[in-house]
Amino acid sequence: MSKVAETVLEVDLGALRHNYEFLKSTLRPDTKFIAVVKAFAYGHDSRRIAPFLEKLGVDYFAVAYTSEGIELREAGIQTPVMVLHPQSVHFDDLADHRLEPCIYSHRILSLFLETAKTRKMDAYPVHLKFNTGLNRLGFGEHEVERVVTALQEQTNIKAVSLFSHLAASEDPDEEVFTRNQIAAFRRIADNFEKLAGYRPLLHQSNTSGILCHPDARFDMVRSGIGLYGYGNDEIKDRLLRPVGSLKTVISQIHQLEKGDSLGYNRGYIAEKTTMTATLPLGHADGIGRQYGKGKGHVSVNGQKAPIIGNVCMDMLMIDVTGIDCKEGDEVIVYGKNPTAEEFAATANTISYELITGISRRVKRVYIE
Structure with missing residues (x-):
């Protein structure tokens, strides 16, 4: 792929x-x-x-x-x-x-x-x-x-x-x-x-x-x-294969210093030097505000990156401190790891709500 x-x-x-x-x-x-x-x-x-x-x-x-x-x-x-x-x-x-x-x-x-x-x-x-x-x-x-x-x-x-x-x-x-x-x-x-x-x-x-x-x-x-x-069910899930994988890219990387804030309402305050990445994906695309402030996480080059601050309408920000990544790199929101069920669970909801809520403005790409 x-x-x-x-x-x-x-x-x-x-x-x-x-x-x-x-x-x-x-x-x-x-x-x-x-x-x-x-x-x-x-x-x-x-x-x-x-x-x-x-x-x-x-x-x-x-x-x-x-x-x-x-x-x-x-x-x-x-x-x-x-x-x-x-x-x-x-x-x-x-x-x-x-x-x-x-x-x-x-x-x-x-x-x-x-x-x-x-x-x-x-x-x-x-x-x-x-x-x-x-x-x-x-x-x-x-x-x-x-x-x-x-x-x-x-x-x-x-x-x-x-x-x-x-x-x-x-x-x-x-x-x-x-x-x-x-x-x-x-x-x-x-x-x-x-x-x-x-x-x-x-x-x-x-x-x-x-x-x-x-x-x-x-x-x-x-x-x-x-x-x-x-x-x-966790056991039954192993017999099935996730059909959808939501992927995005890093638009920009920022370095925050201690005390710097990020996003609307200063939803995140850096406690130390922190590297953040902004993604072109937000609550208008189906990733709601409930996933912000450290609850949800995505995968960047195989490493877990928490969503920080408040999810915006068209963007969200993640903590990539210590992760080897650059602008333009691929980010996996859900798919095989984490699965939609695992991603949804971080916000105390279920895969149904997550996958049915992905906006039609998100491009669908079909592979076999």
Whole structure:
């Protein structure tokens, strides 16, 4: 890999392929795979990630919002796309682009049925979400009969899948809670089949569910963070490869003397002669102020360099005292060392927040 000359997010498509194939290897051959590419494919650009995954053979894509699904269609994606959190104002756009809504409440069911009838749809595919303990979205277990009745009164839409979401599948301390969620989903599926006369595809597992709970894989699984290299567990992480590496360069090096200050609000005061480097990367790029003042660190020529002072909008400063470096040298913010998980942990957050927050103004470079 060549050294970078500006701030870039390097996206390793070979690592993406590895992660997909590893996750697939844990499943039965007939288990379908939903690739979650919401939030700009977790910051890696869904317009490039989804076509690559489509060629690898994923069965479904999942996005959060209708606009994200439209972006996939405009990128040429033909694979079915489910919209996890659709809003009624977008139903016509959703239908125009052959996107499949996840129906999670009686209000959304009623409003989508209105759209389906107005557009004279016939058995349009929808996905029914049931709440088994996460308590964000979904019908309750006691509402299965009411949902089935609503479906049986028309022919405009058809439930092609039932799904739920595990709340703490990576946490061994919540094993009982997870087992109860899985059992509740089984009851919901059995009751739906009994009342409706058919059994849609079932899916409940996220990445941690795939890796930790084989009995929750059902007919399909959904993977987001795992595709991008993180398994929510130190041991599982070793089986995956980080897809994104955020890199930048040293713009300028300064020597501070004892008592000199650095950055806005004099966020750092030198206690001794200190060499600092300024990087073209800031909170407008996704590296928030919470990483400043010595919490976060980056890698310069293989050595750890702490972020000092307050992170600026377009720049941040690091302490390079004792590190052999010069202006123009490459700096690794996260990738293999430190990983996004390790970098995020310095600010008491998680890899999800970090990688999905990398601004679109950061150039993406794709390698394989």
